[in-house]
Amino acid sequence: MASSESLETNNDLISIMPAIVTDKILKHLPLKIAAKTSILSRTWRRIWLSCPYLTFDETFWAGFHNVDSTTDWQKGSCIINNILLHHNASIHSFYVVLKPNNADADLLVDKNASLSQWLSVLAKTCTRKLVLRNCARKWHNLVILTSYIFHCTKLTKLRLHCFVLIAPPFDFKGFPHLKHLELYFMKFNRGLDMLWSIIAKCPCLVFLRLDNCLGVDILNVDAPRLEKLIIRGISDSLCLKKAPRLTDVLLCSINSKMKGIKTVVATIKSLSSSYNLQSLEIEGNLSKLLAAGGINKSLPVAFNCLHRLCLAKLDLSDSDVFCFTHGMLQSCPVLRDLEISIISPSNAVGHSNVHQSNHYNYELRKLQKVKITGITGSSAELKFIEYVLAKSVVLEIMFFKCGKQDVVSEHKVLKQLIRFPRASTKAQFVYMEE
Template identity: 70%
Template sequence: MAFSESVETNDDDLISSMPAIVTDKILKYLPIAIAAKASILSRTWRHTWLSCHYLAFDGAFWDGFCKLDDSIDWHKGSSIITNVLCHHNGSIQSILLELRPDNADLLVDKNVHLSRWLSLLSRTCPKKITLINWAGEWSNLVIMPSYIFHCTELMKLKLQCFVLNAPPFDFKGFPRLKRLELLFMKFNNGIDMLWSFIAKCPCLVFLRLENCLGMDTLDVDAPRLEKLIIRGTFDSLRLKKVPRLIDVSLGSTKAEMSDTETAVATINSLASSYELQCLAIEGNLSKFLAAGGINKSLPVAFNHLDKLCLTDLILTDTDVFCFTLGMVQSCPFIKDLEISIISTTDGVQDKYEYHIDDYKLGRLHKVKITGITGTNAELKLIEYVLAISVVLENLFFKCEKLDAVSELRVLRQLIRLPRASTKAQFVCLGE
């Protein structure tokens, strides 16, 4: 009875007495709409959500504004975003903001609202900003307001589907920015503006550029960069002053590449790096490198590389097949190898040969090969990998849309291949 009375006379309930750091952690993982509703749980929580350090106006947020015809009420959603940012009474560590829906008629309105939101955000010194515009077409890109350059305390920045103008003349850079991701962007003042912008981010360790307009010439200069991802339609690729690179992914979606010599020189320079541990070559870049002369092992080996990924390989192209063997031979100490294959009926199927000699991979434990259809080139490649991998444990594989009979035929061919490692076993990957 005494215990009951003590509870009733206690003004502080369990929720109200939570430390601020615990409350902040809870609100961090709640959708913004639920965080607002949670304010009724306690008197002290009534305005706590308005000082939440982490805001996410994402797909779950916009789903709450679906009309009967499944369209999204942009005006209602954007009004709520404005109210939240206007009444927010604390610092914002991280914000995720999606601009929905995909509607060309809203371009001006989106730009006006985004300008106001960034103006409000710039006063809170955010550390992380993610802005995603649902564009659908290049003509629906929203112009990025210059207020983004006022957020000088940023450590992480991700922009998708925007037009980026040159920074103001007094912009001195993002001195603390460590991670930069630019996807489906257009640079109004040319690609040189991007490189001058990156040069003003002295602490940058992660850079991701994907499918941006005007990425014809890539000239990366970032002394502290550790991870680099570049995918797009570039003609030239040059890496300079990137001595700390650990992880590199390069992929081309272009049908032709005019400057293959520079790309080959870049791969050769990466081979001499003492830091590089993971290398991925994607898309048509393998074809361009093969045409540029990398159809055998490189003059300088990747002696420090742990993982090699070669994706979207057209092995029926003899040059690409030789390039693949050459890259594997140039990575004598890899532990992990991933290869994905694109099936095609082009090319001659009986000119794929290799010579093992005394070359062995003494550290390769794991291999993953996907897109297998059973061509002679594929089987020759797998046979080669099995023959030189003396400590291989698992070869994970996946066939590419084969009927049951064809897949069984491929399986029978695979298990008959000789293996240098007595521990090597095939593992079929599911859907």
């Protein structure tokens, strides 16, 4: 018969869990719950203080219910300080949200000091993934990131929201291991030259995203291993420098006008000739700006490796946009996946002869999947959809969704779509519900 001691040992499975198992458990627990695991057994008493994944997100801040949001910040930052002070292992991932408050302007100095302290600790613990989110409501309430951010040289992923990034120190040699960089609503105190110089010192960078950063007007990327690039925001011009491995690009502009449209046209042409792109997304007003800027004269160009094309917010009743859209299809001989979103047609008239032109006979020999949303039933839209169905010889499925309109109008559009002849006998229509 087994002794009581051996039974107790066999039953205490919690205490004998391998470290790899406890790490995975703590990784998926909110920090406050992870701290409570200290009562499970003596072995678990300090395990949570060696958890390599520290997350101080909205759930963390939701635990404070003071009327004074300044007090919430002081208590929360004090807890973070104590956890970092007593942490006894490497920190692989650090995620923190700086919640907005009524006295945001008065707390900028305090937040800046706290961030400096946290970053100095993270630099010593060889942190690999760092996410800092400042929930600022206005540009002048951005928190300044001190130079300690440049001491975290072991980073492989860095994501920053709503900060002012200062120039790196003179002895900064870059982020030699950084593969993933995302910057949202960022401001650079010495302009974009500083940003591009930092990117140039990230030799392993694979993914780069710049989302609504202040003053991003010239895209001057020198990243030999970059594969995916996302640029969103207000831009005057875009110009790629060097990224030989680039395969996935998303460009979005919310400008109504663009001063350097010729540069953008040149960029699109260079994307076709200098890079082996597999996925291209053009969003915002960029399609209309490109069409108005004369890119139609350069089409078709050769995107010989492009498998996926996404064109957003198209007004196909605009003859320039219609020609641009068709020209892009002609430029992608191996296109397999097409996604288009349509906006309400303009009041422009007199372009029907362009839509009815007989030279739209280019066959889409590889196209298998199509998704078209925002359909209003205009003659230009229906003509384009009819063309896609008639020329896609291996089409398998078409997803479609109408724009905001009454039930009768929507039913009329659906009847017209179903009647269109299809070159592929396997093509299926799938209506997308709300």
